[in-house]
Structure formats: structure tokens, C-alpha cells
Amino acid sequence: MASLNVYSVLLVLFLTCGVVMATKENDQIIKESNCETKMGLPCVLEAFTSIFNTGSISNKCCGELVVLGKVCHSALVKRTLENPLFKDLNPATIIAKSIQTWNNCLALIDSPSPSA
Numbered sequence: 001m002a003s004l005n006v007y008s009v010l011l012v013l014f015l016t017c018g019v020v021m022a023t024k025e026n027d028q029i030i031k032e033s034n035c036e037t038k039m040g041l042p043c044v045l046e047a048f049t050s051i052f053n054t055g056s057i058s059n060k061c062c063g064e065l066v067v068l069g070k071v072c073h074s075a076l077v078k079r080t081l082e083n084p085l086f087k088d089l090n091p092a093t094i095i096a097k098s099i100q101t102w103n104n105c106l107a108l109i110d111s112p113s114p115s116a
Contacts, residue, residue: 026079035072039064051077051097052089062105073102 030036039047043061050057057065065073077098081091 026075026082029071029075030079033069033072033075035068035076038068038072047101048080050101051094052080052086057101057105059108062108065102065105066109070102073098 043064046057046061047065049055081094
């Protein structure tokens with residue numbers, strides 16, 4: 001029985017360290033890449049709403065999101081999911097919406113403009 005308790009403690013410790021390391025890794029990416037300064041507040045709110053709620057993202061904000069870059073986008077979404085305010089959200093759903101938003105914006109920005 002004592003060995004079961006030891007394994008339980010080790011498992012909790014391992015999981016806690018993993019979360020702390022993931023948080024530090026996201027924070028480090030965000031800080032080193034200046035992720036928080038690459039998008040204007042209106043576009044941040046638009047992207048946030050399209051991922052964490054229901055809404056769409058404009059062409060202008062898609063452009064800002066693509067300039068932000070996938071690494072910053074992913075790190076910011078993951079860090080937001082770590083916030084206790086969002087503990088009731090399903091991370092898999094949010095990650096899927098994040099990827100969908102990124103792919104839609106990338107396709108929009110990469111597609112050739114119609115000729116005038």
C-alpha cells in the first residue's frame with residue numbers, strides 16, 4: 001500500500017512539473033519573440049473571440065495574425081488555456097478552433113487577390 005502512495009505522489013509531482021514547464025516554455029516563447037506587441041488590440045480581441053467564443057476574424061486581422069506567426073499564436077493560445085478563468089473550456093476544442101482560425105487566415109493571406 002505504501003508503494004501505491006509513493007507512485008501517486010510521484011505521478012502528481014511529474015504532472016505538476018510538466019504543467020509548470022509548459023507554462024514557462026510558453027512564457028519564454030512569448031517573451032523572446034515579443035508576441036504580445038505584434039498585433040493591435042482590436043485584432044487581438046477579434047482573434048480571441050473567434051477562438052475562445054463564437055465569431056469571425058476579418059481579413060485585416062487575419063493579416064496581423066499571420067504576421068504574428070504560428071509559434072506566437074500557439075504559445076498565446078496555450079498560455080490563455082492555462083489561465084484559471086478558462087478552466088471550464090475544453091482544451092481540445094480550443095486548440096482545434098485555434099488551428100482552424102490559423103489555417104483559414106493563412107489560406108486567405110496566401111490566396112491570390114482577384115484581378116481588378
